[in-house]
Amino acid sequence: MKLTGAQMVCESLVKEGVEVIFGILGGALLPLYDTLPHYPKLRHILVRHEQGAAHAAEGYARATGKVGVCLATSGPGASNLVTGIANAHLDSSPMVAITGQVARPFIGKDAFQEIDITGITQPITKHNYLVLDVASIPKTFKEAFHLARTGRPGPVLIDLPRDVQIDQAEFHYPSKVNLPSYKPTLEGHPAQIKKAAKLINESQRPIIIAGRGVIISTAYAELKELVEEAQIPVVTTLLGISCFPESHALSYGMIGMHGMAYANFAVDAADLIIAIGMRFDDRATAKVSAFAPHARVIHIDIDPAEIGKNVRVDVPIVGDAKAVLQKLNKQVATGQHLDWVQQLDDWRREHPSLVIRDTDQLLPQYVIRQIYEATKGEAIIVTGVGQNQMWAAQHYWYDKPNSFISSGGLGTMGFELPAAFGAKIGCPDRTVWCIAGDGGLQMTIQELATIVQEKAAVKIAIMDNGYLGMVRQWQELFYGKRYVATPVTGPDFVKIAEAYGLPGLLVKRKEDVIPAIKKAMAEAGPFLIDFKIEPEENVYPMVPPGAALSEVIEEPRKKAKAATDSAKLSVSNI
Amino acid sequence: MTKHTLVALVEDKPGVLNQMASLFRRRGFNIESIAVGHSEVPHLSRTTIVVNGATTTVEQVRKQLDKLVDVVKVSDITDEEIISRELALIKVKTTAASRSEIIEIVDIFRANIVDVGANSVTIEVTGDEDKVNSLLKLLRGFGIKEITRTGCIAMTRGGTGPLPKEKKSPEAKEK
Numbered sequence: 001m002k003l004t005g006a007q008m009v010c011e012s013l014v015k016e017g018v019e020v021i022f023g024i025l026g027g028a029l030l031p032l033y034d035t036l037p038h039y040p041k042l043r044h045i046l047v048r049h050e051q052g053a054a055h056a057a058e059g060y061a062r063a064t065g066k067v068g069v070c071l072a073t074s075g076p077g078a079s080n081l082v083t084g085i086a087n088a089h090l091d092s093s094p095m096v097a098i099t100g101q102v103a104r105p106f107i108g109k110d111a112f113q114e115i116d117i118t119g120i121t122q123p124i125t126k127h128n129y130l131v132l133d134v135a136s137i138p139k140t141f142k143e144a145f146h147l148a149r150t151g152r153p154g155p156v157l158i159d160l161p162r163d164v165q166i167d168q169a170e171f172h173y174p175s176k177v178n179l180p181s182y183k184p185t186l187e188g189h190p191a192q193i194k195k196a197a198k199l200i201n202e203s204q205r206p207i208i209i210a211g212r213g214v215i216i217s218t219a220y221a222e223l224k225e226l227v228e229e230a231q232i233p234v235v236t237t238l239l240g241i242s243c244f245p246e247s248h249a250l251s252y253g254m255i256g257m258h259g260m261a262y263a264n265f266a267v268d269a270a271d272l273i274i275a276i277g278m279r280f281d282d283r284a285t286a287k288v289s290a291f292a293p294h295a296r297v298i299h300i301d302i303d304p305a306e307i308g309k310n311v312r313v314d315v316p317i318v319g320d321a322k323a324v325l326q327k328l329n330k331q332v333a334t335g336q337h338l339d340w341v342q343q344l345d346d347w348r349r350e351h352p353s354l355v356i357r358d359t360d361q362l363l364p365q366y367v368i369r370q371i372y373e374a375t376k377g378e379a380i381i382v383t384g385v386g387q388n389q390m391w392a393a394q395h396y397w398y399d400k401p402n403s404f405i406s407s408g409g410l411g412t413m414g415f416e417l418p419a420a421f422g423a424k425i426g427c428p429d430r431t432v433w434c435i436a437g438d439g440g441l442q443m444t445i446q447e448l449a450t451i452v453q454e455k456a457a458v459k460i461a462i463m464d465n466g467y468l469g470m471v472r473q474w475q476e477l478f479y480g481k482r483y484v485a486t487p488v489t490g491p492d493f494v495k496i497a498e499a500y501g502l503p504g505l506l507v508k509r510k511e512d513v514i515p516a517i518k519k520a521m522a523e524a525g526p527f528l529i530d531f532k533i534e535p536e537e538n539v540y541p542m543v544p545p546g547a548a549l550s551e552v553i554e555e556p557r558k559k560a561k562a563a564t565d566s567a568k569l570s571v572s573n574i
Numbered sequence: 575m576t577k578h579t580l581v582a583l584v585e586d587k588p589g590v591l592n593q594m595a596s597l598f599r600r601r602g603f604n605i606e607s608i609a610v611g612h613s614e615v616p617h618l619s620r621t622t623i624v625v626n627g628a629t630t631t632v633e634q635v636r637k638q639l640d641k642l643v644d645v646v647k648v649s650d651i652t653d654e655e656i657i658s659r660e661l662a663l664i665k666v667k668t669t670a671a672s673r674s675e676i677i678e679i680v681d682i683f684r685a686n687i688v689d690v691g692a693n694s695v696t697i698e699v700t701g702d703e704d705k706v707n708s709l710l711k712l713l714r715g716f717g718i719k720e721i722t723r724t725g726c727i728a729m730t731r732g733g734t735g736p737l738p739k740e741k742k743s744p745e746a747k748e749k
Contacts, residue, residue, distance in 0.1 A: 122593055127642075
């Protein structure tokens with residue numbers, strides 16, 4: 001029996017196990033949308049802006065490990081997806097984005113709502129397709145989902161001209177893909193694994209830097225086995241947070257620009273770096289020429305192009321983190337590094353990075369800590385970008401696997417609300433907290449309507465300081481406190497929430513924090529709290545741009561010291 | 575900065591050349607030449623790319639090229655024993671006096687005259703880049719009206735190349 005292109009798309013999505021699609025329709029997608037109701041297995045969620053569709057699909061994908069699907073019409077619909085696609089590309093999130101396109105005879109003629117979306121998204125997708133023949137739809141979808149979820153996951157875009165959705169052909173869904181040039185290496189080279197084990201067994205001061213690759217390959221148990229067997233301390237990248245329980249004695253938190261001072265010291269002093277599923281991003285390594293100067297480097301990553309890209313590597317192992325660790329663990333000897341662990345514990349004691357000032361002021365760190373207490377560390381935390389993101393990364397303790405979702409690579413303000421929504425749709429039984437900034441929230445605030453429409457019980461905490469806070473912090477420290485364009489007037493967020501149809505609370509005093517969080521948790525549906533935090537609170541520790549990881553600035557305990565600290569920084573490094 | 579010669583076997587599909595070129599563009603590389611044509615395998619084309627760049631950066635681009643789904647294999651053959659050739663068409667001004675001298679030069683270079691006009695000849699020359707450049711240098715004095723060059727195509731010497739000599743079609747593999 002022949003099916004229309006639109007029916008073939010729906011059949012393909014069902015075959016791939018898709019349950020949810022985030023999207024907005026438009027002229028070029030009318031045939032597909034007209035067909036959707038005939039496929040009740042496909043739940044379509046109408047968002048309010050296509051960027052929200054892409055971020056929601058990514059939040060869904062990251063919370064569930066499944067491929068997130070978003071749908072947008074041709075032209076502006078497609079171009080509005082671009083930021084979300086780029087975000088998924090940089091953070092290796094599995095996504096299939098489907099866009100409508102003008103009918104084939106109009107392509108290339110600047111037709112109404114025509115845009116070259118395959119051209120535009122070429123550098124920010126793992127692969128993309130312009131479907132010119134209805135018969136190729138099944139093969140295209142099979143390949144797209146395979147590419148999105150295997151190897152290093154990423155976004156794949158499928159551009160569907162309007163008339164292809166109407167054309168008919170026989171539907172045969174392929175049972176397997178035929179991509180001779182695409183064969184991700186999963187197992188890891190035995191000789192390299194042997195070399196790595198030897199280095200690990202000989203090292204005196206080893207440290208594991210674990211990244212998001214551990215989460216993607218669900219190598220939690222394998223990582224834990226390696227850590228405990230060989231007694232190796234663990235630090236994580238920002239996106240590696242929640243790949244290893246932070247309350248574990250050998251966990252030393254996050255490294256990088258706003259990492260724990262002791263974690264950065266440890267990387268600086270280590271004689272062996274075991275990097276697992278991370279890509280030596282500049283925010284994690286700080287000044288790369290001064291990164292881990294005493295260490296040999298073992299780099300385990302599924303993407304061969306990441307090996308040696310930023311940091312020289314002594315033992316490269318291309319493969320899936322889980323598969324490689326399983327083999328590596330068999331060859332790693334039971335070990336102890338008592339002096340080294342003692343050294344790290346001393347640093348942790350001497351340079352505490354998570355102490356919250358005892359004050360009556362409403363501090364964001366205190367708010368995050370109270371959310372941690374109220375959720376008992378069980379929530380999925382979805383953050384924006386900037387100070388709110390760093391406070392959430394630092395002051396919530398992540399013991400549960402894959403409980404931290406944040407825009408790491410692209411640093412997309414406005415990611416928080418739609419991504420938290422997508423995470424909640426994917427994991428309705430989990431508590432989802434959206435930690436937002438007042439600046440970032442205003443970039444995608446319209447998705448409050450989607451949240452209310454779908455009755456998604458997302459709890460929203462705004463770290464409201466009236467500034468684009470992270471940039472203001474840089475202006476304070478490196479641009480002589482000239483706050484150009486960083487003060488940001490917010491609306492009355494509680495009234496905004498009420499207008500969209502969800503309850504909200506304004507919190508200005510420290511003593512109101514706990515009751516407000518309890519009230520939000522008690523509410524069955526979504527809830528918004530506007531925390532008017534200390535406006536000029538900074539994120540510490542901080543490695544100034546251009547400095548080495550060891551040159552970390554800790555929180556100034558006194559005002560006078562703060563002045564000298566900031567005076568030490570050289571603007572020339574920025 | 576050194577000159578690198580990359581050879582890639584790629585799917586014969588729209589947009590592949592764009593994807594490859596884009597990886598160089600993004601890093602600010604000027605591609606010196608790029609030549610594409612059918613290979614011995616149906617549906618696959620072979621591309622020769624010549625670029626100037628730091629070895630580490632070119633290696634990074636090579637790895638990124640290798641990640642493209644439509645790129646089957648890519649090798650940097652700069653340090654291998656290679657045969658490289660390009661073809662150029664050169665239109666030179668002629669007068670009754672200069673014509674015989676030009677023909678003599680063309681013969682020495684084992685090039686061909688492929689078109690003769692009232693006051694010009696068009697010369698076809700094949701060779702490595704140096705040979706083409708040497709011929710151009712000698713002809714420059716006569717006045718060159720037009721040049722077009724194909725860019726370099728290259729292959730490693732000996733029996734086995736860096737790329738799979740014969741690739742079974744996916745269908746054959748399944749049988």
